[in-house]
Amino acid sequence: MSDTEHGRITALRQGRVLQITLDRPAKLNAVSRQMARQLEALVAEINTDDEVRCVVLTGAGERAFCAGTDIRQLDEFDDAWNFRNREDYCMSVRRISKPVIAAINGYALGGGLEMALSCDIRLAAATAQFGAPEIKLGWIGGGGMAQLLSRSAGTSNASLMLMSGDAIPAGKALAWGLVSEVMEPAELMGRSMALAETIASRAPIAAEMAKLNVEAAANMPAKQATQYELDLQAICFATSDAAEGRAAFKQKRAPIFRRK
Template identity: 55%
Template sequence: MSITSQTELIAVEADGPVITVRVNRPDKLNAVTQEMSEELERIVGAINDDAQVRAVVYTGTGRAFSAGSDIATLDQYATPWEFRNRRDYCDALRELRKPVIAAINGYAFGGGLEASLTCDIRIAAETATFAAPEVKLGWIGGGGMSALLAASIGATNAALMLMTGEAIDAATALAWGLVSEVVPAGDLLERAQELAAVIASRPPIAVETAKANLRAAWNLPQEQAIVYEREMQAITFATDDAAEGRAAFAERRPGTFHGH
């Protein structure tokens, strides 16, 4: 495993099968530029191609998870059409086939909130806050904000956030189902990496299929989603890892899984 970043603004750390990707621009509240988006897209491609990587933690440095896109750079797009067709960090995160845990250490505003919503599991520090403030500036989010937020916290709570632009705290985020856990700030990264390590210990084909199946469940009518799930079950059942899982269960021992 030799996944590295080509910019100090995106940090990559490996611990066995777990990769931690950190937005590392604390002086700008981890606001993301186009160049950072492109580097994240390259890193995601490398992670997808590396069979040794089985889980990802995505987080930020300092007091922000991410304040979203760097607004100061948005005027670089010559036309709204060029702005519409850009590749951004949410696009990159959506393309991750490996499970990804958002460790939300502080402000998750705008595109930072969208990035967290794109992750499979969200864990927040007690000090984290969440907002969709684009409406205050005259536009709305474009990285899946409305659909993902409504799916996560329900239509009325999503409307409250999207239409007021006001922030909610970590306790509210937990009560609404926006995050799975809230932990002390000093414990956040350790807890996220601990959870990632548990996921990484599971058979990787089954884990990646579970991720794909969850996405299908949100996007297909219920009957089609159930049919899709049954087909995916049959595929995973035929793998060497599934045979090893059945053998390990019968022999009352831990399984050893290789992604075959």
Template identity: 60%
Template sequence: MTAPLTLTIENAIATITYNRPEKLNAMTPEMAQLMWDAVHRINASDEARAVILTGTGKAFCAGSDISDLDRYATPWDFRNRPEYCDALRALLKPSVAAINGYAMGGGLEMALSCDIRIASDKALLAAPEIKLGWIGGGGMTALLAHSIGPSNAAMMVMTGDPVDAAKALQWGLVSEVTAPGALLERAHAIAATIASRAPIAAETARLNLQAAYNMPLEKAVAYERDLQAICFATADAAEGRAAFAQKRAPVFKRR
């Protein structure tokens, strides 16, 4: 049986692929556990320096499999389930969402939990939970409001209607739109560029961006300066300075 979620690590890039195309890559509790397992493996790996998330077939991910939601005995059990979006936010390495098709509900939340989002021009993105009687619970409202502003976030969350790739680009929900056949190539190019940079600095930049959302400006600048000092003390920073002086490419070792 084909695994519904796969992880590969090659050339410093980890690729998580949702692989349940017959169900539009809808997530099950078992897939959520596989996501946590993949994140733990990536975080522990010095080889993996950047992460790509994508899906097979015509969907990135359609969110949680609705047919699985009745398995929870109580709403409290549902509230405390292993959350696949939490897994993504636990990643230490920079991440790129390659949105190849439908990104709905929890699928959109997973894309929003990535650092960079690019989309196929066939992609559709939506927060459709309101059509079924609830709202998103994996960070939908906060992440959308940060990404596209409160009015556009309200439009998506309160109507549940999808936006196409062109609108997503206009709103800043994604950074780039490509032809479907070029999407993974472009995602790998972005991830390869990130993977070529000093790994500790890249991971620190991710941490700093996340913190900046939650801090007043003065505290955010002070925190950034602290993180800069930590990076400056690494062997990779010394290597970067030496390579610059010697006019050669640096060799970073995540040290």
């Protein structure tokens, strides 16, 4: 089948920022198995490309960020075990070692919500909606939904979304902590790219360590997370970029970071 039927993942480099687009607008950017494989391969390239310092993930068109997995392809799995071991596009997003911003331009449903929650920072258009509708079809999310949603919105709000399956608007998502900012749709990509460029201008190793640090804070006991933070700080302090940062501060100039 063609890309039009299966969709595709596109990548556009703008300086040190890589914009990834889920490109299947006619199907609300629902992720096909082919798209999941493309994303997995792209992530491997991103993680070994020192020139990419920040990633922006968005959906094509004006209606949707991502409506989750292409439900029509689920019948291709001949048993539950093969379904359990399918290509996991949410895990692919979590494997990106660089900071990732989700520019949520419309519906973020099911696996699309999980994908957004797998990003480090989430910005949303005022028209965006967020939902976990799997229960309406007889199952639950499996891409980290409960853990990620509970961490962001709290257990009561997560339970409300998971057990009702109903979507919430962008304003409520902001109040619950699912997203950091909400803005008019026309402003979303400009703001997302500007933020990505700001992050890309910082010391890249430190930015990657900050990402690991936040993840540790969310998943490790406090004592171990604090020790881990000290270890990450020591790693950063030993880099040439940290020496450059100190030298630039003393010389009152902008630092030039080289990821070394």
